[in-house]
Amino acid sequence: MNVETTCVVPASGYRPLPAARSRHETLARPGIALSFKEGEQIYDQDDHADRVYRVIRGSVRASRLLADGRRQVGGFYYEGDLFGAEAGATRRYATEALDGGCQVAAICLGSSAVAKDAVERLVSQAAREELGRAQEHMSLLARTSASEKVATFLLTLATRFGPAWVHLPMGRQDMADYLGITIETISRTLGRLQADGVVEFGSCREFRVKRPDALERLALA
């Protein structure tokens, strides 16, 4: 494409922050800290969306009930993640704390006129993060085989939370509803991965990657 335009690459404003941030940076941001018990709801499906959040501690699950009663898990948010940006005026997913002692910072839209710019940047950033996650999730769901999905899921977690033992804040049903497969298939696939020596489970909520190369090969395939 050879077009002569007066386009200028922007110096700032459209550059996303790296996905992983230090906790210090996280805490140094505006917002009202809130605590939630395990399973407690942060906001509900169809609520009016008037704020975004940042996870300070613990993890959060976004889920949605479909017309026929099935449940879809939209995503998981971990320490440092922004969430709560919406395409419309209402919540597409409900969000709940996965851990006891889960803390989030709420950033209210249009709260203080002083910090208006900062809030707008935060909201914009939240939308970008959400978009990235949604696209990642789409790739995951588009994969054909259950082992690819599960392998990719574990790999993503392992990549983010270090090479040692990784704690799974969500249950098997959550994973199933997130990956679009049944809980039985999840269980069998995890069992197979462990039997093949690719990963190792300390308990059903804790795993460790034993052969990263094999896991990556499965995830890509």
Added chain:
Amino acid sequence: MNVETTCVVPASGYRPLPAARSRHETLARPGIALSFKEGEQIYDQDDHADRVYRVIRGSVRASRLLADGRRQVGGFYYEGDLFGAEAGATRRYATEALDGGCQVAAICLGSSAVAKDAVERLVSQAAREELGRAQEHMSLLARTSASEKVATFLLTLATRFGPAWVHLPMGRQDMADYLGITIETISRTLGRLQADGVVEFGSCREFRVKRPDALERLALA
């Protein structure tokens, strides 16, 4: 590709537009109009993302090559849609014109200092639209059966493009890669829907809904 006009009309009053827009209204917005032939690329995967676009005429396909050679279709954009917002600094999907004579308006980030605010709002709006589409697509991919996926896909198109005959700008392979199923399953499912009298195909690129209630039931189920 050739440049048609060079309109740098700064949009004054911003307001969220309805999904369907008149062509006139579309053209009254800032941007550089560009024309593409069928199959011509608008931008490539991994390109630097320095502008967003609005479809003026025709339709656009976003697609992505995966490591193992498979192709994933991220979405389709139709007249009036904003596209090209990214979560990161580079393009996650390549985009190509589906029709001959496809026209899009390019809005360069940070182009004119005068319209800076308008551009920022447009980019923000583009991100929101993209997020909404991604979430819709996730719901689609999470559905278990092929008939649900195909029915939902047709219903979405029919809802947007009126009750009469709807033209499909994409081929079967595009639909397959969008829905995460094979082209054979697409073909069989469409055949079944037609045999059941739910839809009717004039040609393989044109259909009409005969029993909207039945289609909706399939889509929800």
Added chain:
DNA sequence: CGGGGCCTTGATGCTGTTCAAATAGAGTGG
């Protein structure tokens, strides 16, 4: 010790994939 989640494991059927081939459709040049 007993109850109730949650997770695992087993057997069977269905749905979609795969491989293969036929048919339809669009474009090209005579």
Added chain:
DNA sequence: CCACTCTATTTGAACAGCATCAAGGCCCCG
């Protein structure tokens, strides 16, 4: 306008993988 070619779509048959139904085991907590 027709014959030819190439691609897109449809159709067929066999197989593989996941869902479903069902039962059993594990673990936490009262």
